Amino acid sequence: MTPTAQELLRTTAARLAPEPAANPLVPRIADGRARARTIAVLALEQRHVIPADRRSFQHLTRRAAEAKDLESAAFFDTLADGESLARERLTPLLDACGVSRAEAATYEPQAGCQTYPAYVAWLALNGEPADVVLALTANFAVWGACCATVARALRDHYGFDDEACGFFDFFAEPAPDLDRQALAAVQAGLDRGRITTAHLRYGRLLGQYEEMFWETLAEGDGNGDGGGDETAGGR
Structure with missing residues (x-):
């Protein structure tokens, strides 16, 4: 018997859910042990990550539209718009972390942190749009939960406003319109x-x-590669 879209979204998320102890950094942030530099x-x-994902979602929008999959196109178009909003909210975070404009412009990203957007770009070129909707929706549930935990911890332990x-907060908030678009797609x-x-x-790969x-961020947090001697809350 063919599952309904709602059932498929639910079972896919359940099958792809990570092990509770899989994340080595978020628990450290949650209780204030992570370095502020991290x-x-x-x-x-x-x-x-954000601009790379935005371009990938824009490409998926075009591919889906060309395939007459207007439901998936709408989903990816909303994601692309969301990345633009997320980019705007990065500036206050960087300012709160004490990152200068010069450092932001010259920072060299780490390979372990950029494999995710690289694979999203691969999906934008090769993935069946409806399958990509399913995979991303399951992954976003995990990312959103992490963001919710980090947002609480930044207020409680790091003094962020x-x-x-x-x-x-943006990624942690419910997105009922996006959920409806995923269901339709x-x-x-x-x-x-x-x-x-x-x-x-x-x-699974996402x-x-x-x-x-x-893991890459956690390695820097553990060995001090994040810089300085500051500990959590000691910004």
């Missing part, structure tokens, strides 16, 4: 026979690349 590096890496936490994919098992592979993002 938060700055996270923001600097996102300064490269609401504006500085806006980047993480997956249902249209099922109706047209465009959903394959590839979405599970896409989602999850692993996101783990690499956090």
Whole structure:
């Protein structure tokens, strides 16, 4: 029996959910043990991730539209717009972390943090749009939960105000319109026979690349490569 779009979204998210202990950094941020500099590096890496993902989502929008998959096109178009909003909210975060404009402009990103957007770009070129919708939706649930935890911790342990936490709040907030678009895209994919098992592979790799993002930051946090002698809360 063919599952409904809602069932497929739910089971895909469940199958791709990471192990509770998979993230080595968010728990350290949550209880204030992570270096303040690590938060700055996270923001600097996102300064490269966000525009890359935006271009990938724009390309997926065009591909989906050309394939007459207007439901998936609408989903990716909303994601691209969201990345533009997220980019605007990075500046207050960088300012709160004490990152100068010069450092932001010259920062060299780390390979382990940029594998995720590199794979999103691969999906933009090669993935069946409806399958990509499924994979991204499952991954966004994990990312959103991490952002919610980080946003709370930045207020509780690092003295960040609401504006500085806006980047993480943005991704942590419910997105009912995007959820409806994902549901419509997956249902249209099922109706047209465009959903394959590839979405599970896409989602698994997205999850692993996101783990690499956090692991790379955690390595810098643990060995002091993030810079300085400051500890959490000692900005």
